[in-house]
Amino acid sequence: MARINLDHIRHAYGPNPTKPSDYSLKEVHHEWNDGGAYALLGPSGCGKTTLLNIISGLLQPSEGKILFDGKDVTNLSTQERNIAQVFQFPVIYDTMTVYDNLAFPLRNRKVPENEVDRRVTEILEMIGLSDRAKKKAQGLTADQKQKISLGRGLVRSDVSAILFDEPLTVIDPHMKWVLRSQLKRLHKQFGFTMVYVTHDQTEALTFADKVVVMYDGEIVQIGTPAELFEKPKHTFVGYFIGSPGMNVLPAKIDGSSVDLDGQKVALSFAPKIAAGAKTELGIRPEFVRLGREGMPVSISKVEDIGRQKIVRATFANRPIAIVVHEDGEIPAAPKITFDPAAINIYADSWRVGGEA
Amino acid sequence: MEKTWNNKAWFMVLPVLVLVAFSAVIPLMTVVNYSVQDTFGNNEFFWAGTDWFIQVLQSDRFWDALTRNLIFSGIILAIEIPLGILIALNMPKTGLGVPVCLVLMSLPLLIPWNVVGTIWQVFGRVDIGLLGYTLDAIGIPYNYVNNVFDAWVTLIVMDIWHWTSLVVLLCYAGLVSIPDAYYQAAKIDGASRWAVFRYIQLPKMKRVLLIAFLLRFMDSFMIYTEPFVVTGGGPGNATTFLSIDLVKTAIGQFDLGPAAALSLIYFLIILLLSWIFYTVMTNSDAQS
Numbered sequence: 001m002a003r004i005n006l007d008h009i010r011h012a013y014g015p016n017p018t019k020p021s022d023y024s025l026k027e028v029h030h031e032w033n034d035g036g037a038y039a040l041l042g043p044s045g046c047g048k049t050t051l052l053n054i055i056s057g058l059l060q061p062s063e064g065k066i067l068f069d070g071k072d073v074t075n076l077s078t079q080e081r082n083i084a085q086v087f088q089f090p091v092i093y094d095t096m097t098v099y100d101n102l103a104f105p106l107r108n109r110k111v112p113e114n115e116v117d118r119r120v121t122e123i124l125e126m127i128g129l130s131d132r133a134k135k136k137a138q139g140l141t142a143d144q145k146q147k148i149s150l151g152r153g154l155v156r157s158d159v160s161a162i163l164f165d166e167p168l169t170v171i172d173p174h175m176k177w178v179l180r181s182q183l184k185r186l187h188k189q190f191g192f193t194m195v196y197v198t199h200d201q202t203e204a205l206t207f208a209d210k211v212v213v214m215y216d217g218e219i220v221q222i223g224t225p226a227e228l229f230e231k232p233k234h235t236f237v238g239y240f241i242g243s244p245g246m247n248v249l250p251a252k253i254d255g256s257s258v259d260l261d262g263q264k265v266a267l268s269f270a271p272k273i274a275a276g277a278k279t280e281l282g283i284r285p286e287f288v289r290l291g292r293e294g295m296p297v298s299i300s301k302v303e304d305i306g307r308q309k310i311v312r313a314t315f316a317n318r319p320i321a322i323v324v325h326e327d328g329e330i331p332a333a334p335k336i337t338f339d340p341a342a343i344n345i346y347a348d349s350w351r352v353g354g355e356a
Numbered sequence: 357m358e359k360t361w362n363n364k365a366w367f368m369v370l371p372v373l374v375l376v377a378f379s380a381v382i383p384l385m386t387v388v389n390y391s392v393q394d395t396f397g398n399n400e401f402f403w404a405g406t407d408w409f410i411q412v413l414q415s416d417r418f419w420d421a422l423t424r425n426l427i428f429s430g431i432i433l434a435i436e437i438p439l440g441i442l443i444a445l446n447m448p449k450t451g452l453g454v455p456v457c458l459v460l461m462s463l464p465l466l467i468p469w470n471v472v473g474t475i476w477q478v479f480g481r482v483d484i485g486l487l488g489y490t491l492d493a494i495g496i497p498y499n500y501v502n503n504v505f506d507a508w509v510t511l512i513v514m515d516i517w518h519w520t521s522l523v524v525l526l527c528y529a530g531l532v533s534i535p536d537a538y539y540q541a542a543k544i545d546g547a548s549r550w551a552v553f554r555y556i557q558l559p560k561m562k563r564v565l566l567i568a569f570l571l572r573f574m575d576s577f578m579i580y581t582e583p584f585v586v587t588g589g590g591p592g593n594a595t596t597f598l599s600i601d602l603v604k605t606a607i608g609q610f611d612l613g614p615a616a617a618l619s620l621i622y623f624l625i626i627l628l629l630s631w632i633f634y635t636v637m638t639n640s641d642a643q644s
């Protein structure tokens with residue numbers, strides 16, 4: 001259980017990095033609160049695994065420091081940092097039984113055998129493999145192997161933090177849900193700091209207090225699920241979070257008035273924008289109102305997804321998605337308006353706030 | 357799906373059958389033929405039944421040679437297998453060191469047997485050999501020509517020098533196939549160096565080790581050329597292995613019957629031992 005500080009961490013896999021693109025991890029400067037549950041979300045190759053490996057000490061960062069509770073641990077080994085990590089690809093020790101696999105991290109640390117037994121039995125129960133405890137781990141299915149991998153991460157109760165790298169990818173949806181709630185329970189019970197990598201945004205949003213969105217080797221936003229939804233700091237977050245993602249439209253901005261290829265929208269504030277920046281307007285499909293008044297659109301497709309309908313349309317020569325309620329009518333000459341409070345303005349892909 | 361039954365398939369396997377017949381079955385049957393008959397030349401043969409087999413099995417010569425073979429194979433396996441594993445574990449996994457090590461390791465394997473023998477025969481000579489001369493110069497008495505212990509040491513060291521690389525290369529192949537994630541997980545789990553070897557590396561090397569063990573056993577049990585070149589079976593009969601004894605019987609004394617019987621016994625021993633090793637090792641794998 002520890003507060004983890006990443007102090008200007010950068011990492012390049014190759015030697016002698018010079019330009020920013022040489023870095024797989026570009027400047028991460030961030031504090032993970034003691035006992036916090038964080039979801040790490042981002043596209044493939046954005047540096048999630050790299051970041052976890054740096055926290056656990058499997059990888060030495062090219063630059064920067066790591067502090068646990070204020071103490072510099074940058075040069076400490078994985079073992080000394082006392083971190084548990086569950087890997088993206090399940091690792092099991094083939095020649096051991098399921099039980100011994102789970103007991104391995106404890107026995108290596110000379111935990112008394114009765115304590116080992118208590119912990120292992122508990123974890124076996126949790127991952128639902130009690131009946132296979134004495135079986136060789138060799139012949140197990142992929143999802144059973146992943147459960148063992150997960151179990152080995154959870155078996156130690158005294159860790160500073162547990163890092164999960166997409167631990168539930170091959171597990172079926174129901175079991176996924178069960179394991180996730182078990183994880184939440186364990187987190188509450190033991191209060192370890194938890195970082196959870198996932199591709200699945202529902203998983204991230206339901207699981208974590210804070211969601212960390214990474215993009216191209218950088219953390220682009222850290223916030224509660226609501227913050228990510230309402231005020232995406234970067235157009236990537238808007239696009240990545242939410243289904244469908246945020247509509248991002250090229251916009252000319254003059255004071256508090258926005259020109260979207262001829263269509264004018266008034267803002268409640270006047271964003272301050274540096275000269276020459278590429279400006280865009282972002283609006284979530286949920287906040288676009290479809291009706292008989294406003295700006296004209298032409299509808300190309302309506303997708304029915306149960307309680308809602310997604311309308312795909314063309315607006316100001318751009319594709320736009322609109323979410324309407326399942327009973328919402330779609331007029332013959334459709335027009336749209338934007339909910340003024342939900343409009344976000346971006347300069348060079350970064351949000352320009354009305355507040356700030 | 358319906359299967360077609362006809363005899364055309366036999367034509368397909370015919371070339372293989374012919375090839376195997378000429379390369380294995382016919383020579384083997386010739387040996388069997390000699391082993392049950394007696395001949396005094398002139399292509400006259402007399403039925404001898406199992407006489408030659410009984411003669412061979414009752415001779416001290418056979419049992420002494422067999423004992424030497426077993427001791428020799430036992431010693432070199434006990435040294436080459438652990439040594440091979442140890443070297444493979446310490447070989448570099450990335451960088452320029454990899455090709456350099458691989459080439460260095462392969463070199464002894466590329467040298468023909470009789471050349472290896474000759475190299476060591478000269479190397480160990482007290483008058484002109486680097487090894488023999490040096491040992492002599494620093495006051496260690498060494499002479500493989502008339503000292504039994506020295507002769508054995510020379511043969512064993514030579515075999516280790518020649519063949520440990522094979523074990524190394526096989527083990528190395530097993531080691532590099534282990535994904536990085538295993539070592540990372542071991543670090544997270546706090547595994548000691550020994551635990552990493554015992555639970556990650558050794559299980560992954562198990563198959564190649566079985567192959568290495570069998571190859572080294574069979575090869576060392578059939579050893580002929582090197583001791584023939586270096587010691588010629590001496591001093592006395594101290595390094596007369598079954599193969600050397602066989603050649604002495606067949607070509608030296610021209611006793612074709614006993615030699616043929618000995619060949620077959622020799623062949624069956626190797627087959628039997630290899631089969632036993634294989635079964636024991638694969639079974640222990642399945643059980644544990």
Ligand SMILES: Nc1ncnc2c1ncn2[C@@H]1O[C@H](COP(=O)(O)OP(=O)(O)OP(=O)(O)O)[C@@H](O)[C@H]1O
Binds near residue numbers: 013042046050051088
């Ligand atoms: N061992 C390595 N050597 C060189 N480059 C690497 C290595 N590991 C990762 N990279 C590079 O670093 C970048 C980040 O990789 P990383 O594995 O951290 O991504 P990720 O976010 O975990 O992706 P995924 O979702 O696919 O697991 C990628 O561009 C990748 O090619």
Ligand SMILES: [Mg+2]
Binds near residue numbers: 048049050088165
């Ligand atoms: Mg990854």
